[in-house]
Amino acid sequence: MTTKTQICTRCVMDSTDPQIRFESKGICNHCQEYEDIVNLDKETFLKKENQLNSIVEEIKISGIENEYDCIIGISGGVDSTFLAYLVKEKFGLRPFAVHLDNGWNSKLAVKNIQNILRKLDIDLHTHVIDWEEFKNMQIAYFKASVIDIEAITDHSINAILYEVANDNNVKYILKGFNNATEKIMPKSWTFNKNDIENIQDIVSKHSNIEINTFPLLGRKKLNYYTKEKGIQTILPYNYMEFNKDKAKELIVEKLGWVDYGGKHYESIFTRFYQGYILPRKFGIDKRKAHFSNLICGGLLSRDEAIDELKKPPYEEDLVQEDYKYVVKKLGFSKEEFEQILDLPIKSHFKYKTDINSKIYKKLISPTNPLVRFIKKIK
Numbered sequence: 001m002t003t004k005t006q007i008c009t010r011c012v013m014d015s016t017d018p019q020i021r022f023e024s025k026g027i028c029n030h031c032q033e034y035e036d037i038v039n040l041d042k043e044t045f046l047k048k049e050n051q052l053n054s055i056v057e058e059i060k061i062s063g064i065e066n067e068y069d070c071i072i073g074i075s076g077g078v079d080s081t082f083l084a085y086l087v088k089e090k091f092g093l094r095p096f097a098v099h100l101d102n103g104w105n106s107k108l109a110v111k112n113i114q115n116i117l118r119k120l121d122i123d124l125h126t127h128v129i130d131w132e133e134f135k136n137m138q139i140a141y142f143k144a145s146v147i148d149i150e151a152i153t154d155h156s157i158n159a160i161l162y163e164v165a166n167d168n169n170v171k172y173i174l175k176g177f178n179n180a181t182e183k184i185m186p187k188s189w190t191f192n193k194n195d196i197e198n199i200q201d202i203v204s205k206h207s208n209i210e211i212n213t214f215p216l217l218g219r220k221k222l223n224y225y226t227k228e229k230g231i232q233t234i235l236p237y238n239y240m241e242f243n244k245d246k247a248k249e250l251i252v253e254k255l256g257w258v259d260y261g262g263k264h265y266e267s268i269f270t271r272f273y274q275g276y277i278l279p280r281k282f283g284i285d286k287r288k289a290h291f292s293n294l295i296c297g298g299l300l301s302r303d304e305a306i307d308e309l310k311k312p313p314y315e316e317d318l319v320q321e322d323y324k325y326v327v328k329k330l331g332f333s334k335e336e337f338e339q340i341l342d343l344p345i346k347s348h349f350k351y352k353t354d355i356n357s358k359i360y361k362k363l364i365s366p367t368n369p370l371v372r373f374i375k376k377i378k
Contacts, residue, residue, distance in 0.1 A: 011292035012305045016283060017186035030184045034296040038179045045241060052239035056091045059234075062171045068096035070172040071165045073157060074117070074124070075099065076109035076266045079176030079237075081116050081257055082247040086236065087174060088120045095174070098164050100157045101128045102269075103135070103329075108258055109266035116255050127160045130213045137199075137214065138269075139330060140206035144351065145343040147282055148191035149273060152214075155193050159215035162225045171230055178237030181244050184292045189284055191348045194222070201352035219354065245299060261314065272322040275313035281341050287313060 007014040009026035021029040063069025072087055074080045074097040087095045097117055117124050134152070141149045161173050191198070196218040203211060225231045251257040265271040278284040287309060294300035312319075327337045 011295045012288050013292045034183050048239040059172045069094045072174050076112040081251045083176040097122050097124045099126045103131045104267045104269035136207045136209045140203045142340045143206040144202045145346045146348045156215040159217035165231050173233045178242045180242045181293045185289045195354050197352045197354045272326050
């Protein structure tokens, strides 16, 4: 018997998120959490802007004797591009840009990055991952049949940012994450990016390689960077009114940035993962979360989002092109890849996990008395 999908009456999140909760009027918990965290009053925003100004001054003072006073990640997407502009042109900082090349950059992403940093006069460090090692790690994740195949990329980016900050005696890492466009994202659709034990166990069980050069960031090393070396991560967008559409207009005008046509589509693999693998294998359309953030932020109407969701994630011709490219690059035959996509889905918790992941699992579990109580009072 097929269970009918319930959709939020305000945004477009629905019961494909197993942890979603609906109140009496049909509004979901994601909307309420967004309101609590993002839609702050003007007085609170003013305080946050003042805090950001103070942080910027602290960054300048901390790096006064260094060549760079902060580290920024650059992918060529909207968030990281606008951050580069903001940090250099508005804050007056001296950033060192870091890019992770995992073998999946689109040609447009490479062109955007080169153009952006040239116009802003920002130095770039590119860390090129050993492709054979990384390829085998990705294959292991496919064979493990877990949802967050992108976890290893996200993990390595974080590891490299801290490593470069430490090597250059820089105390601040600035990231382009923001609650306004990324707050809504079901926890069951991703996994803990910092769980080094999960990564190692999946790779160990589903490949014949040892992780030698891949950037890993365990709790011990993270504590060293943050506590002993005093490296801090700052999210500037959470201290300001961040409007992604206006940010996009600015970087197009000022930097000649060229759009990719989708969130995080600067990576061929991410485009294929979000637009094909997630919907087909896991029944998940991440656009629901992306659009819901925009709806709650007043940047998109619910009707517009519903109309967009009726369309495929991206053009069929490009899907087929990406399919062939990804399968060939990973060394699969079409038959092998289809068999992998048809494997039963497994939870990341079927593999070893660190203590933070275990604690989180208990917190979101439907059997947790606290979760049951929250659902009851909702």
